[in-house]
Amino acid sequence: MPVNLPLSRPDFIEVENFSFHYGEKRAIFDISMKIPENQVTALIGPSGCGKSTLLRNINRMNDLIEGVRHEGDIRIGGTSLYDPSVEVISLRKRVGMVFQKYNPFAKSIYENVIFSLRVAGRSKRSLLDETVERALKSAALWDEVKDRLHDSAFGLSGGQQQRLCIARAIANQPEILLMDEPCAALDPLATLKIEELITRLKSQYTIVIVTHNMEQATRCSDRTAFLYMGKLAEYGETVQIFENPSNPETEAYITGRFS
Amino acid sequence: MQSGSPKTKTPFATTGRSRKGEPWIWLTAAGLALGVAMALGLFLLILFKGAASFWPGRIDLMEVSIDGKTELIAGYVTQETERRDGARKVHEEIQVFRGNKDLNGEAFKYIDRANILKSTRPESILLVERLEFGPAIVNGVAVETPQGRIEVGKHGFSDALKTMLQQGADSRVRLLKIERKKIGAISRELEALGRAKRSQSVASNIAADRRKVLQRDFDRLQAEAAEIRAETAKSKFVGVAADGREIVVQSGSLLGFFESNRAGFFGRVGEMRHRIWKFLKDDPREANTEGGVFPAIFGTVIMTLVMSLFVTPFGVIAAIYLREYASQGLFVRIVRICVNNLAGVPSIVFGVFGLAFFVYFVGGYVDQTLFSDKLPTPTYGTPGIFWASLTLALLTLPVVIVATEEALSAVPRGVREAALACGASKWQAIQRIVLPASLPGILTGVILAMARGAGEVAPLMLVGVVKLAPSLPIDDIAPYIHPERKFMHLGFHIYDLGFQSPDAEAAKPIVYATALLLIVVVVTLNLTAILIRNRLKKRFAVSSF
Ligand SMILES: Nc1ncnc2c1ncn2[C@@H]1O[C@H](COP(=O)(O)OP(=O)(O)O)[C@@H](O)[C@H]1O
Ligand SMILES: [Mg+2]
Numbered sequence: 001m002p003v004n005l006p007l008s009r010p011d012f013i014e015v016e017n018f019s020f021h022y023g024e025k026r027a028i029f030d031i032s033m034k035i036p037e038n039q040v041t042a043l044i045g046p047s048g049c050g051k052s053t054l055l056r057n058i059n060r061m062n063d064l065i066e067g068v069r070h071e072g073d074i075r076i077g078g079t080s081l082y083d084p085s086v087e088v089i090s091l092r093k094r095v096g097m098v099f100q101k102y103n104p105f106a107k108s109i110y111e112n113v114i115f116s117l118r119v120a121g122r123s124k125r126s127l128l129d130e131t132v133e134r135a136l137k138s139a140a141l142w143d144e145v146k147d148r149l150h151d152s153a154f155g156l157s158g159g160q161q162q163r164l165c166i167a168r169a170i171a172n173q174p175e176i177l178l179m180d181e182p183c184a185a186l187d188p189l190a191t192l193k194i195e196e197l198i199t200r201l202k203s204q205y206t207i208v209i210v211t212h213n214m215e216q217a218t219r220c221s222d223r224t225a226f227l228y229m230g231k232l233a234e235y236g237e238t239v240q241i242f243e244n245p246s247n248p249e250t251e252a253y254i255t256g257r258f259s
Numbered sequence: 260m261q262s263g264s265p266k267t268k269t270p271f272a273t274t275g276r277s278r279k280g281e282p283w284i285w286l287t288a289a290g291l292a293l294g295v296a297m298a299l300g301l302f303l304l305i306l307f308k309g310a311a312s313f314w315p316g317r318i319d320l321m322e323v324s325i326d327g328k329t330e331l332i333a334g335y336v337t338q339e340t341e342r343r344d345g346a347r348k349v350h351e352e353i354q355v356f357r358g359n360k361d362l363n364g365e366a367f368k369y370i371d372r373a374n375i376l377k378s379t380r381p382e383s384i385l386l387v388e389r390l391e392f393g394p395a396i397v398n399g400v401a402v403e404t405p406q407g408r409i410e411v412g413k414h415g416f417s418d419a420l421k422t423m424l425q426q427g428a429d430s431r432v433r434l435l436k437i438e439r440k441k442i443g444a445i446s447r448e449l450e451a452l453g454r455a456k457r458s459q460s461v462a463s464n465i466a467a468d469r470r471k472v473l474q475r476d477f478d479r480l481q482a483e484a485a486e487i488r489a490e491t492a493k494s495k496f497v498g499v500a501a502d503g504r505e506i507v508v509q510s511g512s513l514l515g516f517f518e519s520n521r522a523g524f525f526g527r528v529g530e531m532r533h534r535i536w537k538f539l540k541d542d543p544r545e546a547n548t549e550g551g552v553f554p555a556i557f558g559t560v561i562m563t564l565v566m567s568l569f570v571t572p573f574g575v576i577a578a579i580y581l582r583e584y585a586s587q588g589l590f591v592r593i594v595r596i597c598v599n600n601l602a603g604v605p606s607i608v609f610g611v612f613g614l615a616f617f618v619y620f621v622g623g624y625v626d627q628t629l630f631s632d633k634l635p636t637p638t639y640g641t642p643g644i645f646w647a648s649l650t651l652a653l654l655t656l657p658v659v660i661v662a663t664e665e666a667l668s669a670v671p672r673g674v675r676e677a678a679l680a681c682g683a684s685k686w687q688a689i690q691r692i693v694l695p696a697s698l699p700g701i702l703t704g705v706i707l708a709m710a711r712g713a714g715e716v717a718p719l720m721l722v723g724v725v726k727l728a729p730s731l732p733i734d735d736i737a738p739y740i741h742p743e744r745k746f747m748h749l750g751f752h753i754y755d756l757g758f759q760s761p762d763a764e765a766a767k768p769i770v771y772a773t774a775l776l777l778i779v780v781v782v783t784l785n786l787t788a789i790l791i792r793n794r795l796k797k798r799f800a801v802s803s804f
Contacts, residue, residue, distance in 0.1 A: 096680065101673050106692075116681040
């Protein structure tokens with residue numbers, strides 16, 4: 001029986017004494033955590049506690065904002081993201097991202113999925129066709145759209161558009177998939193579909209997901225990190241965090257005593 | 260329960276306080292209404308006057324007593340005014356277009372209504388369109404051909420007239436071909452020979468031989484043209500004006516007839532369509548007061564298109580740099596302010612700049628490097644349509660830059676981030692995602708620029724517009740596209756007719772018609788661009804706006 005456990009590194013993503021500043025404002029205070037490979041790690045915490053900031057540093061999306069500054073380090077598979085030899089573009093090819101508000105491009109479904117291949121300069125027809133089918137199947141969207149691949153992506157429902165964004169993010173086979181509240185703009189049924197999808201995808205991808213939905217965190221994550229005011233308040237197995245939180249703030253948050 | 264208030268009030272009654280400000284709503288509405296009314300009034304005036312100038316009226320034959328003598332005058336009433344004389348007595352005065360400029364010198368006559376003794380509308384009166392002296396208003400007398408003279412009313416008169424019209428049209432086409440094309444080609448070659456001789460690139464004996472051959476062709480063609488002219492002079496139409504004087508029109512200059520008083524409603528509509536068509540497709544005649552405006556339409560459209568061709572890429576590239584790449588500091592703010600102020604610079608200043616920089620500096624340089632054999636005759640070192648287009652491109656650049664910047668910043672951040680997260684470089688994200696999404700907005704800017712550029716006249720007067728251009732900037736003479744040529748423009752045409760024309764009264768209807776046409780051309784150009792934009796909008800529709 002093929003087991004992928006030996007391949008699963010427990011410290012695939014290492015965050016080490018990481019702090020982050022937006023100009024004068026410090027959003028993250030000295031966070032250290034290890035995120036294991038091929039598992040789902042959920043980031044939870046009240047609004048403004050720095051979940052998105054931490055997530056967006058894993059593919060250096062925050063570099064684009066002017067006046068930002070960081071301390072400490074983030075490593076993927078042992079390589080520092082801030083190593084001068086690391087190119088942001090090739091990093092982002094290894095780390096896919098799905099956003100809170102589904103944001104397909106004003107293109108056909110087909111072109112949306114293969115966008116990452118197009119910008120990488122890959123244009124072999126057979127490869128593109130294969131990729132579209134594989135990615136859409138992984139994103140559980142293939143059966144719904146296979147007859148209208150060349151229609152505009154905007155013709156899809158919200159849930160379908162978000163799954164299309166997931167397909168787009170995994171089309172170029174990244175190792176890591178970052179999801180920033182992927183279900184925030186979706187109805188419960190679409191949310192359920194995405195959750196199923198996440199559970200299926202974790203055998204192939206290391207998934208880090210930000211969520212505000214406690215049930216979602218319990219349903220689909222293996223590990224949970226609770227962030228509070230820019231600090232890592234608690235981090236561990238999801239079961240342990242939700243059933244036996246050691247931090248009083250964590251307990252208050254997950255039992256809904258504050259939002 | 261109403262709390263202690265003596266008067267019972269409905270709980271949500273509008274109170275004086277919440278009504279405050281409502282008069283202002285009315286004020287804003289009134290402002291809008293005023294603006295709309297003014298724009299509409301302007302448009303309707305031009306539409307009405309412009310269309311009316313094509314409508315064929317009835318010709319009145321009037322017996323008028325002037326200084327004790329009785330005179331017969333035939334013509335259209337074009338205007339009615341009231342005038343007070345020294346004794347404060349009111350005179351109703353009419354302005355009559357009686358044509359026949361060759362007899363009267365003036366095509367218009369002012370008549371006091373009180374002096375009209377009798378007025379009729381005889382059906383036999385003809386309006387004769389001719390190449391020179393404007394229309395003639397006469398009674399037909401006879402047609403003279405080499406085969407003989409046929410009096411009006413005799414059998415075969417109208418057939419002979421028709422044949423003559425056809426012959427005249429044919430001979431004009433033949434003359435045009437000989438004079439403009441063949442003789443033109445010979446004189447161009449002669450010119451080139453002269454230059455070659457000066458630069459000694461051709462042996463002088465060969466040049467002299469060729470020159471002889473060309474000269475012989477030239478003489479032959481001239482003789483041919485003279486023959487055609489003599490031929491057309493043999494057939495003529497003879498008419499008699501209201502005052503009894505005879506008017507003879509040779510077949511070569513005979514353009515058409517219209518029986519104004521005999522034609523029914525549909526006949527007049529047909530004549531109107533015919534006139535509009537001729538106005539659109541003919542070259543101007545007689546100091547632009549007669550004939551059509553085709554070269555001006557052509558010049559306006561070509562100039563506007565070439566301008567858009569230049570302003571779009573430059574404006575878009577500049578805006579991309581400003582919005583996407585330059586760090587948004589003090590410097591960029593200053594540049595942006597400068598760009599915005601550029602839009603406020605009086606357009607004539609751009610004309611001066613275009614003349615000094617494009618025409619004299621760049622054009623002079625081009626002449627020295629590429630056309631030095633033609634110097635001192637300038638090729639590009641003189642105003643022309645290319646420089647005019649560039650000058651207007653510069654003038655409209657701020658419009659495109661501002662619109663493009665707006666469009667770029669309206670692209671949702673999420674879409675950009677999605678592109679970057681897929682491993683696109685910044686340029687790839689801009690080129691593949693941001694630009695397509697902002698294309699409709701960019702096109703809106705181009706549309707505004709076109710509207711502004713097409714209506715601009717002042718700078719053009721310095722950089723290439725002329726009252727009468729001998730040939731179009733694109734024609735059938737190699738190399739077919741002549742960006743160095745001077746051109747005609749509808750806006751300038753209006754100015755020229757209205758204020759520079761020797762016969763301002765005669766030009767008045769054409770001024771309105773040309774103004775209407777300018778509006779139509781600009782609106783058509785804009786509608787085309789809007790249509791393209793809407794197509795693109797559908798294609799690149801962005802989800803979140
Ligand atoms: N682009 C930015 N510029 C300045 N401050 C920011 C920016 N983005 C986020 N912040 C601040 O950083 C803190 C963390 O934000 P974020 O990571 O978005 O929180 P979360 O995703 O947990 O709700 C917040 O206080 C927020 O105001
Ligand atoms: Mg967030």
